[in-house]
Amino acid sequence: AQKITQTQPGMFVQEKEAVTLDCTYDTSDQSYGLFWYKQPSSGEMIFLIYQGSYDEQNATEGRYSLNFQKARKSANLVISASQLGDSAMYFCAMMSNNAGNMLTFGGGTRLMVKP
């Protein structure tokens, strides 16, 4: 069974600073994908970034980067130069073929950016 753990229920960051949101996962599968989603107060789920288990490079998308440490089974999201609009819930998720291709979500981290 897959399990995603996000240990930070809430975090504050000062505007323009970088912040790391933690995510660890548990799976016996060798091939899997890791995703991060943002959910602002409007409720929509916005895809941010993807990392494949066989990708050798850490994924980056603009101000988002994924610190992928396969041996430690962690996939932390780094947001650089935080903006007020980054205030939202952030969910880490995982999918693997052997787990029926369902996307399993962590409990989320609420990020609050202070001006």
Place this chain on the structure above:
Amino acid sequence: GAGVSQSPSNKVTEKGKDVELRCDPISGHTALYWYRQSLGQGLEFLIYFQGNSAPDKSGLPSDRFSAERTGGSVSTLTIQRTQQEDSAVYLCASSLSRSTSPLHFGNGTRLTVT
């Protein structure tokens, strides 16, 4: 292009009534998912459709919940004899293929059972 469309956006129903929630996925997406999100909580997987394969119903919380997907496109989630604990936001998502494709979510249906 058009994203995932869900209707209604809000639904208030009395305990014991049946409700139907609709999801119209992105055209060409073969995979369709239903999730449930209670207030302030994470997402709970309900059911997954992939092409013409039998759906993965392992997340449905009780036999009052069912879903179908007609013609590989539109999906309907039905909740029979609704209970107050069914109150949540029901999110639908679609994707192109397996494991490497991100899910694209609709804006959800907020269900309130009174």
